[in-house]
Amino acid sequence: MKCLGNSRTPASPPSPVWTSFSNPAADSPGDGGTFVSAVPIGETEGPASFFIPLTRIKPSPSRLFPPLRGWWIPLILLWTAFFLGSTPFSATASSTAVEAKDLRGKTVRLKQPAQRIVCLIESALSGLYMLGAERQIIAVSRNVYTGDVFPRYAALDERIKDRRLPAPGNWDFVNLESVVALKPDLVILWSQQTEVIENLERQGIPVFGVFIRRIEDIYQEVRSLGRLTGREKRAEDLITYTQKEVERFRSRLASLGKKERPAVYYMWAQGNLETSCGGSMVNELIALAGGVNVCGDLISEHQVVNLEKVLTWNPQVILMWYNERKDPRHILEDPQWKGIKAVKERRVYEFPEVFWCDLWTLKFLYAVKLTAKWLHPKRFQDIHLEAERDKMLRQFYGRVVSGRP
Numbered sequence: 001m002k003c004l005g006n007s008r009t010p011a012s013p014p015s016p017v018w019t020s021f022s023n024p025a026a027d028s029p030g031d032g033g034t035f036v037s038a039v040p041i042g043e044t045e046g047p048a049s050f051f052i053p054l055t056r057i058k059p060s061p062s063r064l065f066p067p068l069r070g071w072w073i074p075l076i077l078l079w080t081a082f083f084l085g086s087t088p089f090s091a092t093a094s095s096t097a098v099e100a101k102d103l104r105g106k107t108v109r110l111k112q113p114a115q116r117i118v119c120l121i122e123s124a125l126s127g128l129y130m131l132g133a134e135r136q137i138i139a140v141s142r143n144v145y146t147g148d149v150f151p152r153y154a155a156l157d158e159r160i161k162d163r164r165l166p167a168p169g170n171w172d173f174v175n176l177e178s179v180v181a182l183k184p185d186l187v188i189l190w191s192q193q194t195e196v197i198e199n200l201e202r203q204g205i206p207v208f209g210v211f212i213r214r215i216e217d218i219y220q221e222v223r224s225l226g227r228l229t230g231r232e233k234r235a236e237d238l239i240t241y242t243q244k245e246v247e248r249f250r251s252r253l254a255s256l257g258k259k260e261r262p263a264v265y266y267m268w269a270q271g272n273l274e275t276s277c278g279g280s281m282v283n284e285l286i287a288l289a290g291g292v293n294v295c296g297d298l299i300s301e302h303q304v305v306n307l308e309k310v311l312t313w314n315p316q317v318i319l320m321w322y323n324e325r326k327d328p329r330h331i332l333e334d335p336q337w338k339g340i341k342a343v344k345e346r347r348v349y350e351f352p353e354v355f356w357c358d359l360w361t362l363k364f365l366y367a368v369k370l371t372a373k374w375l376h377p378k379r380f381q382d383i384h385l386e387a388e389r390d391k392m393l394r395q396f397y398g399r400v401v402s403g404r405p
Contacts, residue, residue: 100224103217104191104209113230114186118179120169122149123360124188124210127222129156130238130362130396133229139182142167152355152401180205186228212360213301215284222362241395242362246288249372252379253290262375264291265315265342268302269323272331273310277303281359289371291317307336317375318342320350349374355401356389366392 099109118139119125125140134157144153144160145167154161168178171190176199179187187200191209200207208228212218219239226235266282268274276282277295280302286293294313295303318331318340328348337343349370351357357367369388373380390400 098227098230100208100227101220102191102208102224103211103221106209108186108206108208108224108228110185110206110228114228116182116184117186117188117229118168118182118184119188120174120179121171121188121190121210123212123358124208124221124225125153126355126358126361126363127225128229129153131222131226131229131231131234132398133225133231136229137165138184139166139168139179141170143170148353149355155401156397176200188225212281213279214281215364218360218362218364238362238396242365245365245392246368249369249380250288253372253376256290256376261290261292262316263294263313264317264319264375265294265310265313267318267320267331269321269326271304272337273305273307275303275305276301281364285359285364285367285371286319288368289375291371291375310337311339314340315342316345316347318348319371319374320348322351322354347374362396363392 096113097109097111098113099107101107113136115136116138117128117133117136119128119137120139120141122141122143125137125144128134128137140153140160144150145163150160157165159165166178166182168175168182171193174189174193174196176196179200180203184205186206186208188208188210189197191197191211197207197209208224210221212221219242222235222239223232226232264286266275266286268276275295277293277298277300279299283293283296286296294310294315295305318328320326320328320331328350331337331348332343332346342348351367351370355363357363357370359367366389369383370385373383373385393400
């Protein structure tokens with residue numbers, strides 16, 4: 001077994017939670033496959049497919065149309081061509097070549113919309129389900145079968161519920177032989193998995209690389225995947241809805257003065273002193289919600305700071321990413337943090353489970369709404385957050401996603 005390493009720490013992880021990996025499907029690290037690994041910063045992320053042959057019963061033309069004999073065949077062919085040409089599911093439409101740029105800036109070209117997608121990054125998988133392309137998915141990230149996201153995806157897809165979709169890897173490592181054996185027409189990976197991508201592309205397998213740095217990248221990803229799956233209109237509908245909802249909240253904050261925008265410290269689940277500064281999704285989130293990131297002047301997606309620095313910043317609000325091991329109470333009761341204004345005023349908030357507000361998907365929208373209400377409760381006192389969440393889920397998935405962790 002050959003292992004390829006990648007010592008680079010990702011600048012923007014697909015999802016910011018440390019997790020352990022188990023193997024819910026057929027592939028495992030001991031199956032003799034080739035794995036490619038990377039050093040993570042964090043992520044919360046069966047048979048392949050079945051083909052049922054159709055048997056045509058072809059009775060003799062002379063039995064069906066005895067008087068027609070020779071001239072019935074052209075007539076039937078003309079009638080068939082007319083009706084096939086007038087339907088949206090025609091062979092011509094489904095075989096149209098498509099192309100789109102991925103987040104590497106590379107153009108991905110397919111002979112037709114993808115029908116056999118291996119998606120090994122959970123945030124992009126969420127986008128495929130929003131697009132309504134779930135039946136085009138033949139394999140998923142291993143992270144889908146672990147943690148809080150599993151019951152959500154199980155509610156969306158019976159194949160995941162029954163653990164029938166293969167899971168040949170994730171953003172950390174990939175079983176190359178298993179991926180190739182699935183005969184995909186598109187593989188979606190984290191763009192920093194360069195060794196894996198090069199190997200697959202050498203074998204003629206198209207790869208869509210994902211690397212989200214800002215909100216505009218999310219919109220690009222949705223548009224591109226919409227093109228590559230033949231669902232462009234749905235992609236535009238999703239983006240339009242998200243942009244309008246962001247603007248609905250942002251418009252209430254337009255009159256805010258500089259002093260009315262609270263200083264915010266963001267805390268990742270990996271540690272109290274791990275944060276995101278300028279040039280990050282977190283920084284954009286805080287700005288949209290009417291706040292100011294205490295380290296916004298420092299350009300860093302993931303930054304480790306010391307407590308003295310946080311004390312100097314003295315944030316008015318502390319935001320915690322979802323953490324199974326810790327909640328705001330731990331910060332409020334920690335004597336090291338008691339001098340900070342946010343702690344004194346008990347303005348420490350934790351985001352709910354990642355599936356609801358994944359910052360690397362269109363569900364960043366819910367994170368914006370939560371943060372806006374936490375920072376400016378009087379301006380959003382008429383907003384019911386659970387109702388906003390359910391409305392968003394109906395728009396993105398067609399229903400409120402059930403299932404509990």
